[in-house]
Amino acid sequence: MEQTGATILWQCLEREGVEVVFGYPGGAILPAYHAMEKSSVRHVLARHEQGAAHMADGYARASGRVGVVLATSGPGATNLVTGLATAMMDSVPLVAITGQVSSTLLGSDAFQEVDVTGVTLPITKHNYLVQRPEQLAPAIREAFALAKSGRPGPVLVDITKDAQMASCELDWEGAVPTRHLRHLPPEVPQTELDKALAMIGASHRPLILAGHGVTLSGAGPALRAFAEQARIPVAATLLGLGSFPADHPLFLGFMGMHGSPWTNLAIQEADLILAFGMRFDDRVTGDPKTFAPHATKIHVEIDRAEVGKIIAVDLALQGDLRNVLERLLPDLRPLPSEDWLAQLEELKAHHGPQDDEAWPPLPVSNGLGPIEVLRIMQQESPDAIWVTDVGQHQMWQAQVMRHTLPRTLITSGGLGTMGFALPAAIGAKLARPDAEVWVVAGDGGIQMNSQEFMTLRQEGIKLNVAVINNGTLGMVRQWQTLFYDDNRAASDMLNPDFVLLAQAYGLKATRATTLEAALEAVRAARSSPEPMLIEFVVDPEACVYPIIPSGARLQDMMHEPNLLNPAPGRA
Amino acid sequence: MFRILIVTTDNEPGVLDRVASTFRRRGFNIHSLTVSPTLDPAVSRMTLVTDLNAKSPRSAKAFLERLLNVHSVVDLAETDSLVRDVALVRVAAGTEQRPGLFQLAQIFHAEILDVSPDSVVLSVCASPERIEAMLESLRPYGLLELGRSGAVAMPRSSSLASAPVTGETIEDAVSF
Numbered sequence: 001m002e003q004t005g006a007t008i009l010w011q012c013l014e015r016e017g018v019e020v021v022f023g024y025p026g027g028a029i030l031p032a033y034h035a036m037e038k039s040s041v042r043h044v045l046a047r048h049e050q051g052a053a054h055m056a057d058g059y060a061r062a063s064g065r066v067g068v069v070l071a072t073s074g075p076g077a078t079n080l081v082t083g084l085a086t087a088m089m090d091s092v093p094l095v096a097i098t099g100q101v102s103s104t105l106l107g108s109d110a111f112q113e114v115d116v117t118g119v120t121l122p123i124t125k126h127n128y129l130v131q132r133p134e135q136l137a138p139a140i141r142e143a144f145a146l147a148k149s150g151r152p153g154p155v156l157v158d159i160t161k162d163a164q165m166a167s168c169e170l171d172w173e174g175a176v177p178t179r180h181l182r183h184l185p186p187e188v189p190q191t192e193l194d195k196a197l198a199m200i201g202a203s204h205r206p207l208i209l210a211g212h213g214v215t216l217s218g219a220g221p222a223l224r225a226f227a228e229q230a231r232i233p234v235a236a237t238l239l240g241l242g243s244f245p246a247d248h249p250l251f252l253g254f255m256g257m258h259g260s261p262w263t264n265l266a267i268q269e270a271d272l273i274l275a276f277g278m279r280f281d282d283r284v285t286g287d288p289k290t291f292a293p294h295a296t297k298i299h300v301e302i303d304r305a306e307v308g309k310i311i312a313v314d315l316a317l318q319g320d321l322r323n324v325l326e327r328l329l330p331d332l333r334p335l336p337s338e339d340w341l342a343q344l345e346e347l348k349a350h351h352g353p354q355d356d357e358a359w360p361p362l363p364v365s366n367g368l369g370p371i372e373v374l375r376i377m378q379q380e381s382p383d384a385i386w387v388t389d390v391g392q393h394q395m396w397q398a399q400v401m402r403h404t405l406p407r408t409l410i411t412s413g414g415l416g417t418m419g420f421a422l423p424a425a426i427g428a429k430l431a432r433p434d435a436e437v438w439v440v441a442g443d444g445g446i447q448m449n450s451q452e453f454m455t456l457r458q459e460g461i462k463l464n465v466a467v468i469n470n471g472t473l474g475m476v477r478q479w480q481t482l483f484y485d486d487n488r489a490a491s492d493m494l495n496p497d498f499v500l501l502a503q504a505y506g507l508k509a510t511r512a513t514t515l516e517a518a519l520e521a522v523r524a525a526r527s528s529p530e531p532m533l534i535e536f537v538v539d540p541e542a543c544v545y546p547i548i549p550s551g552a553r554l555q556d557m558m559h560e561p562n563l564l565n566p567a568p569g570r571a
Numbered sequence: 572m573f574r575i576l577i578v579t580t581d582n583e584p585g586v587l588d589r590v591a592s593t594f595r596r597r598g599f600n601i602h603s604l605t606v607s608p609t610l611d612p613a614v615s616r617m618t619l620v621t622d623l624n625a626k627s628p629r630s631a632k633a634f635l636e637r638l639l640n641v642h643s644v645v646d647l648a649e650t651d652s653l654v655r656d657v658a659l660v661r662v663a664a665g666t667e668q669r670p671g672l673f674q675l676a677q678i679f680h681a682e683i684l685d686v687s688p689d690s691v692v693l694s695v696c697a698s699p700e701r702i703e704a705m706l707e708s709l710r711p712y713g714l715l716e717l718g719r720s721g722a723v724a725m726p727r728s729s730s731l732a733s734a735p736v737t738g739e740t741i742e743d744a745v746s747f
Contacts, residue, residue, distance in 0.1 A: 117585065118588070121585075121588060121589060121592055122592055122596055126638075126639040126640075129584075129585070146639060179581075179639060180639065182642065183637070183639065304636065304637075305633035305636070305637050307633070308630070309630055
């Protein structure tokens with residue numbers, strides 16, 4: 001039976017198991033929208049295509065499934081660019097479907113025509129220009145296979161209007177994808193695993209660095225078994241948080257520019273680094289020439305292009321992390337790491353109490369202490385999915401909150417996309433309707449996609465929004481203070497009344513200026529069936545500490561100047 | 572230092588763009604590039620000569636291998652290889668200069684394609700080094716115009732095995 005390309009598109013999505021797409025209609029994608037009513041797929045109408053892309057991203061990160069976003073040609077497609085780049089940097093499986101002008105008009109500067117495959121070429125794993133309905137099924141099937149295989153990432157399928165309207169037979173079986181298979185690495189040879197085991201066995205000060213790859217490959221349980229069996233402590237990158245339980249005795253902490261001092265110092269002291277599914281981002285390594293100077297380095301990574309890109313390693317195992325760990329486990333022996341673990345405990349103790357309750361509130365110049373606000377939220381909602389934006393609140397959140405499960409911290413790590421949190425949280429909530437979902441955003445970032453408050457209302461979604469309002473672009477201001485003579489060029493912002501703004505979109509909203517009010521507001525938001533926004537008015541002068549200046553050595557971190565118990569003089 | 576990469580790809584629209592983009596975004600220059608179908612018309616073969624300087628050729632190869640359309644990448648620096656380049660060169664030469672010029676052409680196995688009253692067009696298919704040597708010999712006559720195909724290459728042995736991963740890194744990583 002012949003069907004239109006538009007109908008075939010929805011059938012392909014259904015057969016790929018898609019339950020929800022995030023999108024925004026427009027001229028060149030209208031045939032697809034016209035055919036949508038015959039489909040079982042739920043459509044979530046965003047208020048901006050960037051929002052739709054982040055929703056699909058949040059959906060994918062929360063569920064591990066492929067997120068799907070739909071947009072029209074031209075401006076609709078270019079509005080996806082930031083969302084695609086965000087997903088590309090953080091290896092998020094996404095399929096973007098865009099309408100395109102009719103094939104007869106391609107290249108003619110037709111109304112709403114943009115060379116979308118050209119524009120998105122460097123920010124997608126691959127993209128397709130579909131000009132005939134026969135090309136649809138092969139493109140969609142390969143797009144899904146590619147998005148989720150190997151190192152996941154976004155794939156875009158640009159479909160001309162005439163390809164959506166013309167008819168053909170759907171040949172699903174004939175469209176089975178194979179090309180992505182040639183990019184999957186062969187299984188790591190046993191000889192390489194034996195080399196790794198020998199290197200691990202010779203170590204006295206081993207350390208695991210857990211990245212996003214742990215979650216992406218479903219290697220959390222294998223990682224835990226590995227660390228416990230060999231008695232190796234675990235540090236996490238931003239996107240690695242939650243891949244290893246933060247309350248586990250072997251969990252060391254968050255690493256990198258704003259990581260805990262003992263974690264970064266442990267990296268510099270270790271004699272073996274096991275880098276699992278991470279890519280040595282510059283926010284993690286500091287100066288790469290002085291990173292982990294005493295360590296033998298083993299890198300387990302599925303993307304060969306990441307091996308040796310920033311840090312030279314002694315052994316690279318290119319493959320699926322879970323598979324590699326599970327194959328290493330039977331021959332993994334406990335290491336004599338007692339002295340090392342004791343040394344790390346001592347280092348931790350030197351940096352102050354580990355128990356949140358034992359911390360005195362940090363001195364604040366005005367308003368709430370942002371860290372105290374986050375501690376309240378952690379204490380009230382220990383099992384929530386936290387979707388953070390970008391900036392100071394994101395780093396405080398990573399420092400303060402105890403992520404014990406994978407996919408409970410959703411944040412834009414690699415690209416650092418402001419405006420990510422609210423739409424990504426909408427996607428996360430649709431992926432995990434049973435979960436409590438919180439947006440944590442700054443006053444700057446929330447304004448970058450605040451239009452999506454209306455999507456919350458239209459879709460009847462319950463989540464809570466914490467706006468950490470310090471009246472300034474906090475991280476920018478912090479860098480200006482620390483590195484640019486405190487010249488606050490364009491960082492202070494005049495803000496809308498966030499309570500009125502949220503109310504205009506039909507959300508409940510309140511403002512908290514004291515810790516008591518903050519606690520009360522968090523409890524009210526949790527018990528309310530309606531989505532609720534809380535504006536926390538916080539200290540505009542607070543900085544994220546410690547901070548390793550860009551390009552400095554990990555041991556050269558700057559500490560909170562007001563702290564009574566500063567870093568030991570090890571730098 | 573020039574590196575020659577043999578890249579085999581799907582023969583479909585946009586592949587050249589993807590390959591070129593991989594080099595462009597990392598600031599690698601493409602010195603020469605030839606593309607043509609292989610014995611299998613669905614597969615294209617690119618011979619890509621690049622000036623990688625301090626940047627790692629290993630990473631260029633790995634970034635190319637990440638592309639869906641790329642079947643394989645072989646770095647000819649790792650094997651003994653055969654390289655040929657075609658050059659067309661227009662040389663200033665009146666009647667008096669021609670005998671000497673024709674002698675040089677013979678030495679370099681160059682073909683005389685065209686003779687005008689004041690110039691001669693030679694064509695040669697040789698290794699890039701030999702073409703450079705010929706151009707140097709011709710320079711005293713006056714070189715008027717040069718067109719080159721760019722290198723086409725293949726390994727001397729039939730094995731296209733790729734080498735194991737080593738720990739080369741991008742030098743002088745920029746931070747901000």
